[in-house]
Amino acid sequence: MDAAASWQRYQDWLYFHDGLTLYVDISRMGFDDSFVDHLRPKFDRALQAMADLEAGAIANPDEGRMVGHYWLRDADLAPTPELRDEIRKNVADVDAFVGRLHRGEIVAPNGQYFTDAISIGIGGSALGPQFVSKALAGFNPSIQLHFIDNADPAGMDEALAQVQDRLATTLVITISKSGGTPETRNGMVEVRHRFEQAGLDFPRHAIAITAYGSQLANLAQSENWLAFFPMHDWVGGRTSELSSVGLLPAALEGIDIRGMLAGAREMDQATRAVDLRQNPAALLALAWYYAGNGQGEKDMVLLPYKDSLLLFSRYLQQLVMESLGKERDLDGNVVHQGIAVYGNKGSTDQHAYVQQLRDGVPNFFVTFIEVLEDRQGPSLELEPGITSGDYLLGFLLGTREALSQKQRDSITITIPRVTPRIVGALIALYERAVGLYAALIHINAYHQPGVEAGKKAAAQNLSLQKTLQSLLREAEKPLTLQELAQKAQAPDQIETIYQILRHLHANQRGVVLQGNLGVPKTLTATATNY
Ligand SMILES: O=P(O)(O)OC[C@H]1O[C@H](O)[C@H](O)[C@@H](O)[C@@H]1O
Numbered sequence: 126m127d128a129a130a131s132w133q134r135y136q137d138w139l140y141f142h143d144g145l146t147l148y149v150d151i152s153r154m155g156f157d158d159s160f161v162d163h164l165r166p167k168f169d170r171a172l173q174a175m176a177d178l179e180a181g182a183i184a185n186p187d188e189g190r191m192v193g194h195y196w197l198r199d200a201d202l203a204p205t206p207e208l209r210d211e212i213r214k215n216v217a218d219v220d221a222f223v224g225r226l227h228r229g230e231i232v233a234p235n236g237q238y239f240t241d242a243i244s245i246g247i248g249g250s251a252l253g254p255q256f257v258s259k260a261l262a263g264f265n266p267s268i269q270l271h272f273i274d275n276a277d278p279a280g281m282d283e284a285l286a287q288v289q290d291r292l293a294t295t296l297v298i299t300i301s302k303s304g305g306t307p308e309t310r311n312g313m314v315e316v317r318h319r320f321e322q323a324g325l326d327f328p329r330h331a332i333a334i335t336a337y338g339s340q341l342a343n344l345a346q347s348e349n350w351l352a353f354f355p356m357h358d359w360v361g362g363r364t365s366e367l368s369s370v371g372l373l374p375a376a377l378e379g380i381d382i383r384g385m386l387a388g389a390r391e392m393d394q395a396t397r398a399v400d401l402r403q404n405p406a407a408l409l410a411l412a413w414y415y416a417g418n419g420q421g422e423k424d425m426v427l428l429p430y431k432d433s434l435l436l437f438s439r440y441l442q443q444l445v446m447e448s449l450g451k452e453r454d455l456d457g458n459v460v461h462q463g464i465a466v467y468g469n470k471g472s473t474d475q476h477a478y479v480q481q482l483r484d485g486v487p488n489f490f491v492t493f494i495e496v497l498e499d500r501q502g503p504s505l506e507l508e509p510g511i512t513s514g515d516y517l518l519g520f521l522l523g524t525r526e527a528l529s530q531k532q533r534d535s536i537t538i539t540i541p542r543v544t545p546r547i548v549g550a551l552i553a554l555y556e557r558a559v560g561l562y563a564a565l566i567h568i569n570a571y572h573q574p575g576v577e578a579g580k581k582a583a584a585q586n587l588s589l590q591k592t593l594q595s596l597l598r599e600a601e602k603p604l605t606l607q608e609l610a611q612k613a614q615a616p617d618q619i620e621t622i623y624q625i626l627r628h629l630h631a632n633q634r635g636v637v638l639q640g641n642l643g644v645p646k647t648l649t650a651t652a653t654n655y
Pocket residue numbers: 247248249250300301302303304305306309362363447573576
């Protein structure tokens with residue numbers, strides 16, 4: 126396409142949201158008008174499906190649930206007066222609680238202001254709060270957040286080390302919709318142990334965000350934790366950033382949560398437009414469909430040219446891949462859907478993997494995110510007329526052009542600056558694009574059946590470990606892996622047995638392996654108390 130045609134196409138397809146000053150440009154995706162016409166009937170159905178969902182339909186049929194995250198930012202949309210009141214009350218409760226903390230009306234047991242908070246959660250109970258914190262907390266948050274988002278003991282130690290001098294003024298927020306996720310429970314138990322070792326009254330520091338009636342809710346209630354904020358079954362983990370899951374941590378840091386909600390609400394409104402060109406979420410869904418042939422054949426590479434948006438790609442990885450990565454469609458046909466998401470930030474990534482994007486396997490499309498405001502305040506001129514921000518834009522435009530020359534497609538989203546309102550709008554934009562795209566490809570975006578297999582296997586391994594530990598304690602002589610497998614009645618688990626024992630051995634956990642560690646069949650295991 127020559128420059129004039131490309132410029133015309135740019136203008137024809139450029140979407141602009143007046144209120145948010147946000148642009149979406151899909152002109153560098155190679156679709157043509159006939160493709161758009163072909164998809165239009167599917168879009169009509171998808172937009173209707175979104176309208177039904179917002180009206181309270183059971184949009185998650187497998188789990189028999191409504192899907193209500195859009196109500197969180199516009200309570201009037203919720204299908205019953207009770208839900209509307211509850212949504213408003215939840216936001217007001219977060220505001221009121223955090224206001225009292227910031228004013229020093231709620232203080233740590235030692236009488237001082239709370240200074241820090243450790244947020245413990247995983248998946249949808251971590252990624253949103255982490256993304257928003259990095260995007261918006263700035264250098265001097267009212268309360269400094271630290272995250273434990275894994276079962277890694279060393280990661281827990283790191284978070285605790287960050288607050289070791291201030292444990293007495295640290296809040297602990299345990300976030301889990303189900304209230305039974307083992308990683309989160311482990312983190313909470315470890316942190317609690319440190320508080321107890323330090324002679325601190327853990328419940329006076331502890332906040333739970335979880336569903337009513339969950340294990341975590343019961344614990345918080347029975348121990349009278351400092352605060353409890355509910356999660357609802359009609360909000361999925363990966364779309365919970367604008368529920369108390371995301372609002373409480375953000376508010377603690379001093380982020381304007383009403384601004385985030387307002388931005389999301391404005392974006393929701395824009396993405397109800399039935400005219401595709403006027404609907405930014407539909408434009409993204411159209412571009413994704415085109416890129417991957419409606420089968421996820423191309424990966425989504427996210428390149429925000431702004432350090433504070435670093436975690437957007439990680440946040441979107443769960444939102445997109447857990448929503449779209451499905452074995453079956455809504456009729457039960459095997460479809461193996463999904464779109465892989467990765468990315469970090471520009472221009473940093475130009476010095477890492479962009480080489481492959483331009484010259485290597487053409488199995489991706491890029492989404493550039495451009496932020497118009499370079500920084501707060503004036504910029505130094507590095508050379509006459511040129512600032513660091515000019516360089517950053519130059520790198521973005523250069524890469525976009527270089528990819529285009531090699532028929533590598535890209536989308537560009539342009540935002541004025543990174544504010545609570547814009548971050549709320551970006552979250553909503555992608556939630557809506559995922560919802561629409563899922564409807565286009567006829568899958569349930571709101572369940573995650575595939576996640577269960579790994580969890581079940583993990584539980585079985587822990588139970589096998591307990592059996593092995595007790596067999597070794599009772600054994601009168603060292604046992605080979607084969608013998609242990611027989612005794613544990615797990616002859617087909619010998620590989621797992623080896624891996625469990627190797628881990629116990631490496632951590633001096635009461636098991637010693639003898640023989641050649643690299644040749645499993647030579648090994649014998651002994652309990653160290655043998
Ligand atoms: O919030 P929780 O119930 O602890 O769940 C945390 C995460 O774990 C699960 O395995 C799901 O796949 C995620 O969608 C969820 O966000």
